[in-house]
Amino acid sequence: MNKTQHLYTHTYAQSERCVIDLTLSENPLGCSETVKPAIQKGLNDLHRYPHHEEPLIQALAKHHGVSPRQILIDAGANQLLEDVFRILACQKGVLTSIAVFPEPLAYIETLGGYSVTIPLKEGFHVDIDTLLKEITAEIGLIYLCNPNNPTGITTPTKEILSLTKQTQLPVVVSEAGMDFVGRSLIHKNMPSNLLVIRSFSKAYGLAGLRIGYVVAHAEMIARLKRSLSAFRVNALALKAAIAVLQDQEHLRFSIQYLLKQKQILMDEMQKLGFEVVPSEGQTFIAQVPQHFKNATDFCEKAKKHGVSVVDCSLYAGLERYIRIAPQLQEVNQRFLSILKTIVLKEEVR
């Protein structure tokens, strides 16, 4: 068994972002117009503790067709991952894929835990069969992202459900980017060991307010609640989340827009010599052309032109890959034209 010392450290509130920044998966169109009036109303109650989670829980239960007792709200998917890891796997191993949203893995190490990582299989897919073989008494939980981060590639629902049947360990799946795919493991009769984490940061456009939720079996939710303090989410985020849920039209429009931008970026980058890996999610990865030493080399050169993308070399096997998150059309176009300059310059060297 390989205990992985994670290369990742927390990106603690980075100060400045490049003008042409394709690193973060947000909704560059912004959130629904319904949010501003909702927040405006909430401003009168800022002196009160945020007691009123119930309307959002009811709205989410209706949206997903589950019981309100299956839902717990928290300050974003990352916060939930950290809370769930602490409660269910303190000082234990977290079994996961080599390429996965890394923030909570850095956290588990601060709790005396560690991660055990499994290489991706062909086509950059998560290798569930190998994952199963690595389960030992020291493992506290299994952690997956669907779609995966950084690849944007999905793992079939039936593979994850089969995994939950073959182990009693909690299987924690971050579906932070699942709005772009339109499927979910969330169900009224979820396996008792499955926890699905969702985010309002991506397609819903509320990254700045920090709100997300976990859906699981009601007993699992009760167990989590016993270990968590009250008032985890601020009052304005609660109001905003209800508002965005009610505007599914804006959600659909945003998803369509970003997936179209993703396709344009993939096509154009392919023409420039990047080997693009198609994905179902918001983001995709691409191998940098041969004349770059590796992804780090590419990213350093891109930064000099005011462009930033994610360097995937912290993931073993992805040292030549970068991750791209589509932004507004004009930003993507500027990115592509700068990319052309960078690539041509390197080619003639």
Ligand SMILES: Cc1ncc(COP(=O)(O)O)c(C=O)c1O
């Ligand atoms: C798979 C995955 N989980 C969790 C998160 C964190 O989401 P949030 O902003 O809700 O904390 C991200 C953000 O990129 C992600 O990709």
